[in-house]
């Protein structure tokens with residue numbers, strides 16, 4: 001079965017300490033690659049150390065929770081230096097009170113513009129700021145590509161972002177029967193607009209605590225979406241892996 005994890009914070013504990021074992025389980029499960037996004041500045045050296053790995057694909061950017069002025073020339077050099085496949089994790093978050101939303105925008109927009117300039121996809125974090133995020137993307141036309149990560153919201157939001165050309169990435173939420181909105185979105189989206197991720201080790205799956213989630217668990221998300229859509233898990237694995245490769249320009 002083809003699988004890929006488009007979002008895993010491999011350096012975060014407790015996953016970081018068992019990364020070697022988790023990666024061998026991921027390879028055994030048939031994962032083709034794992035995208036490892038940065039979050040705060042202190043994660044950048046780890047992500048940059050993945051340069052040339054081929055299985056672990058680096059993505060560099062500053063998360064809205066750590067929003068601060070970004071030296072775009074420095075970020076560009078670092079993205080080029082490690083062969084980053086995406087700019088991320090970046091985005092907007094109206095749930096947190098700090099950093100201030102205006103500061104998040106000042107951090108996010110230059111990174112989004114850098115991704116466009118470098119023709120890289122983005123890994124987008126968004127909580128309660130979907131209208132803001134949509135407006136920021138629409139102002140840039142239709143050329144933004146990337147993943148709307150850890151999606152758990154309703155089909156109207158999912159379809160709006162899919163129509164902008166973004167792929168919607170599902171992980172833990174779709175595995176939980178009570179996550180009705182996420183599951184309705186996984187049913188409503190065109191198959192070419194869906195990807196899989198774990199966001200390990202931060203989001204639990206059905207019967208698995210967040211701290212125990214690791215990349216091979218994307219298989220559970222594939223099985224959940226397959227059940228929702230009435231197709232085989234292999235079909236979901238095949239399509240979502242192909243979608244991720246298309247967005248990341250991996251051949």
Ligand SMILES: [Zn+2]
Nearest residue numbers: 007009089199
């Ligand atoms: Zn993340």
